[in-house]
Amino acid sequence: MTQWQEPSSTATALLLLGRGSDPGSERGVDCPGELPAASDPGLVERARAAKAALGDRVFVLGHHYQRDEVIEFADVTGDSFKLAQQAAARPDAEFIVFCGVHFMAESADILTTPDQQVVLPDLAAGCSMADMAVLGQVEDCWDALVELGIAGTTVPVTYMNSSADIKGFVGRNGGVVCTSSNAKRALDWAFERGEKVLFLPDQHLGRNTAVLEMGLTLDDCVLYDPHKKNGGLTAEQLTNAKMILWRGHCSVHGRFTLENVQEVRRQRPDVNVLVHPECRHEVVQAADYVGSTEYIIRALDAAEPGSSWAIGTELNLVRRLANAHPDKEVMFLEKTVCYCSTMNRIDLPHLVWSLEELVAGRVPNQITVDADTSRHARTALDRMLALP
Ligand code: 13P
Ligand code: SF4
Numbered sequence: 255m256t257q258w259q260e261p262s263s264t265a266t267a268l269l270l271l272g273r274g275s276d277p278g279s280e281r282g283v284d285c286p287g288e289l290p291a292a293s294d295p296g297l298v299e300r301a302r303a304a305k306a307a308l309g310d311r312v313f314v315l316g317h318h319y320q321r322d323e324v325i326e327f328a329d330v331t332g333d334s335f336k337l338a339q340q341a342a343a344r345p346d347a348e349f350i351v352f353c354g355v356h357f358m359a360e361s362a363d364i365l366t367t368p369d370q371q372v373v374l375p376d377l378a379a380g381c382s383m384a385d386m387a388v389l390g391q392v393e394d395c396w397d398a399l400v401e402l403g404i405a406g407t408t409v410p411v412t413y414m415n416s417s418a419d420i421k422g423f424v425g426r427n428g429g430v431v432c433t434s435s436n437a438k439r440a441l442d443w444a445f446e447r448g449e450k451v452l453f454l455p456d457q458h459l460g461r462n463t464a465v466l467e468m469g470l471t472l473d474d475c476v477l478y479d480p481h482k483k484n485g486g487l488t489a490e491q492l493t494n495a496k497m498i499l500w501r502g503h504c505s506v507h508g509r510f511t512l513e514n515v516q517e518v519r520r521q522r523p524d525v526n527v528l529v530h531p532e533c534r535h536e537v538v539q540a541a542d543y544v545g546s547t548e549y550i551i552r553a554l555d556a557a558e559p560g561s562s563w564a565i566g567t568e569l570n571l572v573r574r575l576a577n578a579h580p581d582k583e584v585m586f587l588e589k590t591v592c593y594c595s596t597m598n599r600i601d602l603p604h605l606v607w608s609l610e611e612l613v614a615g616r617v618p619n620q621i622t623v624d625a626d627t628s629r630h631a632r633t634a635l636d637r638m639l640a641l642p
Contacts, residue, residue, distance in 0.1 A: 289603050289604065289607050290603045290606050290607060291603065292601065292602070292603050294603070297602045297603065297606055298323075298326075298602070300606045300610065301327050301602065301605060301606050301609060302327075304606065304609035304610045304612070304613050305327060305609055307613045308349070308609065308612055308613060310346065310347065311347065311348040311349060311612075312347060312348070312349045312350075312351055312609070312612060313329055313330075313340075313344045313347035313349070313350050313351070314327055314328050314329045314330075314351045314353060315328060315329070315330055315331075315332070315337050315340060315341060315350060315351070315352050315353060315354065315358075315362070316328025316330070316331045316332075316353040316354070317331070317332070317333070317334070317337060317353065317354035317355070317358065317547075317597065318331060318332065318333060318547040318548075318551070318568075318570075318571045318574075319354075319547070319568040319570050319571055319593075319594050319597040320353045320354065320570060320597060320600060321570055321598060321600070321601060321602075322570070322574065323601065323602040324353045324600055324601065324602060324605055325353075325574070327353075327605060328353060332548060333433065333434065333435060333546045333547040333548040334354075334358060334361075334414040334415070334433045334434070334435075334546075335414070335433040335434075335435045335436060335546070335548070336548060337352075337354065337358060337362070338358075338361050338362070338365060338414070338433070338635065338638075338639070339639065341361070341362035341365050341366055341372075342365040342366065342639075345366070345367050345370065347370065348369070348370060348371065349370070349371050349372075349373060349612055349617070350362050350366060350370060350371070350372045350373065351373045351375065351605070351608055351609065351612075352372055352373065352374050352375075352621070353375065353600045353605065354374075354379070354597070354600070355374075355379045355380060355381045355384075355596055355597060356374060356377070356379060356380045356381065356384070356417075356621070357381055357384045357414065357415055357416060357417060357418070358414075359372050359373075359374040359621040360417065360418040360621055360623050360631075361414065361418070361421070361631075361635060362621075363418075363621050363622055363623050363628070364418060364421075364623055364628045364631050364632050364635060365632070365635060371617050371620050372620065372621045372622075373608050373612070373617065373618060373619050373620060373621070374600075374619050374621050375600050375604035375605050375607070375608040375618075375619065376599040376600055376601075376604040376619070377619050378596070378599045379596050379597065379599040379600050380596050381415055381596055382504075382505045382596070383413075383415050383455060383456055383502050383503060383504045383505070383532075384415050384416050384417055384420075384455065386455045386480075386500070386501070386502035386503070387412075387416055387417070387420050387454050387455035387480070387500055387502055388417075388419075388480075389417070389419040389420060389423060391480040392420060392423055392454065392480075392500075393423070394480075395452065395478060395480065395485060395498075395500075396410075396423075396427065396452075398484050398485070398492070399452070399492065399498075402489055402492055402493060404450065404492065404493055405427075407448050407449040407450060408448055408449070408450045408451065408452050408498070409428060409429050409430075409444035409445075409447050409448035409450075409451050409452070410423065410424045410427050410428075410429035410451070410452045410454065411424070411429055411430055411431075411432055411440055411441065411444050411451050411452070411453050411454070411460075412424045412429065412431055412432070412453075412454040412455070412634070413431075413432060413433070413434075413437075413453075413454065413455060413456045413459055413460075414431055414432065414433045415455070415456060415504075416431075416454055416455050418623040418627050418628065418631050419627060420454055420455070421627075421630075421631035421634050421635065422626070422627040422628075422629075422630040422631040422634075423630075424454070424631075424634045425629075425630035425631050425632065425633035425634035425635075425637075426630045426633075428447065428448075429444065429452075429634055429637075430443055430444060430634055430637040430638055430641075431631075431634045431635050431637070431638040432638060433546065433638070434459060434530065434531050434532065434545070434546035434547075435545070435546035435548060435549065436638065436641055437459055437460075437463040437467075437531065438463050438467040438468065439641045439642065440638060440641060441463055441464065441467075441468055442468075443637070443641060445468075449496070450495060450496050450497065450498065451464075451496070451497050451498065452478075452498045452500070453497055453498065453499050453500060454500045454502070455500045455502030456500075456502055456503060456504065456532060457477060457499040457500060457501055457502060457503060458503055458504070458507070458508070458531065458532050458533060458534055458535065458538075459531050459532055460475070460497060460499045460500075461475055461497070461499055461535050462531045462533075462535055462538045462544070463531065464496070464497045465535065466538065466539070466544070470496055470497060472535075474495065474496040474497055475495065475496070475497040475498075475499055476491050476492065476495040476497070476498055476499065477499050477501050478498050478499065478500055478501060479501045480500070480501060481501075485498075485501075503532070504532040506532075506567075506568055506591065506592075506593075506594045507529075507530050507532035507533045507566065507567065507568075508532070508533075508534060509588065509591050510529065510533045510534070510537050510566040510587050510588050510591065511534070511537065511588070512534075512536045512537055512540055514537070514566070514587050514588045515527050515537060515540040515541060515564075515587070516540070518564040518585070518587060522562050522564070522583075524561075524562055525562045525563065525564050526542050526543065526557070526561060526562065526563050526564070527540070527541040527542050527543070527563075527564050527566070527587065528541065528542065528543040528544070528545075528550055528553055528554075528563055528564070528565050528566070529541040529543075529544055529565070529566030529567065529587065530544070530545070530546065530547065530550065530566060530567040531544050531545070531546070533566050537566060541566070547567060547568075547571060550565060550567055550571070550575070551571075551575065554575050554578070554579055554582065554584065557579070557582055558582075559581040559582060560581065560582065560583075561582050561583070562582070562583040562585075563582060563583065563584050563585065564585050564586070564587045565584065565585070565586065565587055566587035566588070568593060568594050568597065569586060569591065569592065569593045570593055570594075570597070570598075572584065572585075572586050
């Protein structure tokens with residue numbers, strides 16, 4: 255087993271307006287030429303014109319957490335799972351412009367043909383949760399499991415919200431990727447092949463799925479802290495656990511609390527509380543419904559006029575749902591939670607800049623995953639796409 259070392263800090267500095275660069279973390283970008291001003295009144299027209307000039311050569315994907323100004327130009331909107339499927343479904347499109355975050359664009363690159371080029375309009379659009387699992391840390395964890403003689407019976411499962419490196423690790427070690435819409439099926443798949451699961455990097459999705467959908471207990475789960483030797487766990491704890499949960503979380507969904515649920519119920523006894531499975535266990539347990547962003551949208555579509563909904567997910571989506579359903583009362587579960595700051599990095603100026611660069615024959619901010627990582631990550635992604 256490799257000597258345990260204090261993990262080095264990951265560079266996630268937010269670079270102002272996406273300018274400047276940090277090659278180490280791939281955050282930030284120098285935009286060659288001028289990024290249009292956000293106040294430019296011609297931005298919408300410029301985006302329309304550039305998209306029309308590119309025609310079928312470009313396919314724009316938009317995650318549900320994107321701003322309205324960006325969603326307006328998406329050919330398809332979806333949750334992480336649907337967007338991964340869609341990226342693979344358009345081999346004729348020369349360019350995939352991914353309005354989402356870095357790990358989604360990486361997955362699109364892995365799932366598209368070598369001739370297709372994937373563009374992320376602002377490289378500062380990362381994900382703090384994905385940054386919580388670094389390959390070296392995961393390899394150290396696996397070494398610890400090997401040392402204990404339990405790696406052979408452990409199946410690694412990674413949430414889509416992880417780097418291509420981590421997906422490659424999982425593919426190489428017999429595991430599978432999951433999203434919030436298929437986590438139970440991925441865990442079923444894993445437990446058919448092993449006795450325990452190493453779940454990366456979202457402890458909440460792992461715990462919520464294991465306990466609320468798979469019938470495991472909280473005692474079956476242990477929390478592996480990558481900043482501590484052996485995850486801060488004893489050999490006995492690791493050996494006895496069925497779910498080894500990585501200590502990662504979403505900084506947006508992690509902020510909803512049980513008190514938020516109790517408070518909204520006090521104010522509106524008839525309210526339906528609907529949350530994303532990235533929320534903490536006690537929040538999901540206290541909610542009425544839980545599901546991915548696609549599930550949340552479908553639940554609102556099917557809701558009775560006049561019904562009342564408190565939603566625990568990112569604000570752009572909740573605000574769009576409130577506007578789309580004026581006949582229902584749609585509120586945000588917590589008053590002070592903000593947008594996902596990295597999803598919000600993709601704004602109209604960056605989208606216009608990316609599209610106009612493509613029109614000019616230059617490919618900006620291309621996301622490429624190296625061939626070896628891509629091959630193994632693809633194995634793990636294909637296993638997910640083939641889940642029953
Ligand atoms: P889904 O798209 O799977 O609902 O996940 C939400 C999310 O946090 C994406 O970053
Ligand atoms: Fe990452 Fe959370 Fe933002 Fe999704 S909402 S991109 S998980 S920080």
